[in-house]
Amino acid sequence: MSRVAAYQHFKERLLSGELSPGQFITQKEFANLAGVPVGTAREAIQKLEHESLLKVHPQRGIQIADITTKFIREAFGLRKFLEVQAVLNFASGEYEDVVSDLIEKTTEVLENSKTDQSEEVLERAVEVDWEMHDKIIEECDNDLLTEVYQINAARLRLIKVSNRMTPKRAIEALGEHLTILNHCLAQDGPKAAEALGEHIDIAMNRALRGK
Template identity: 35%
Template sequence: MRQTELSAVAAGYQMFQAALLDGRLRPGQFVSQKDLGAMLNLSVGALREILPRLQSERLLLVQPKRGIQIPVVDLPMIRDAFQLRAALEREAVVQAIRKVEDAVLEEQRHRHEEILAQLAQSDGHHVPVDGQKVDEDLHSLLMNATENELLMQAHHLNTIRMRMIRLDRIKLTRITLPSAFADHLAIIDAILMRDKHLAIDAMDLHVANARDRAMEL
């Protein structure tokens, strides 16, 4: 395959992920190869190059005679995604204890406290627009501390699944944000204390709370 074709395939892969995350492709949706190719601005040949990868990553299903289906967000998907998240992020907090400096963690604490203060000032009616980014940035910081490309790649793919679940079932709201951020602050404090067992327990509780919110709906 020529370099231009490789570039088109790589761009198409990224555009597919973007379409999942911005809601153009919804869980359970069927789409034809023609329509998907048009959405991603890919030729038929380039689309066929990325379909096996996307299917192996369980980001889509190729259904004979029916087309391409975006996976349904169901209880098995939620269970599997959160179980993988727990395993990855346990290792992340262990490595963060060893590698992330206090000043970086204190900055994370400050960002969380700012969002909580903004929520309180709005009487809890409006979720600060940066709340989701602060949430995601903490998890990215912890995973990057592993300095392990395989773990980070697995986390990236699982994050896409988590965002699909979030779009379909859970979002940070004025109800869920204080609880999620309280979990985050407990994780940050445990890492600052350099207490491995406390940090793992805090992360496990956070993931379990998020999983339970998703499975209740």
């Protein structure tokens, strides 16, 4: 397995909830989880530490990022900084087909979520939730912006490992998404930005409460 593949493999294990926030593991345990020799693991460890997903403590081992108040506020604060500006572009009218497609998907999942609270529907709600945020950044067509967003998205996913979306919150979040998307469809950037900012604040406050 290559260094890049090892990094991706461990990251997937981390974001699956297999490891707990704040947990300590050894370098050997990390290598076993990543499926690589210890030497190869070191480079993946450095990259993950750079992304604030873990911390190396000399003599103590490797600590999975602890979900502190500071960690949550910084991750959601960066998301808000990036996306509230990016949604102005998304609401320009140039991406009407993309916005309409998201509205259709979101509406379908929202209606399903009201009558079917199965794990399968909840997982689909999470997918659609992420898709809107991803598209807002993607349509900026800026590689540096996308890189920063993706690094921060991993932090947000780690937060959500211990703060899973409930059926009730899924319905609320998808409703908030529809408000944002309809403002985008109407090419009202300021209202879309305001609604997105409120949506991110709600998600942050929920994470801070651990609900």
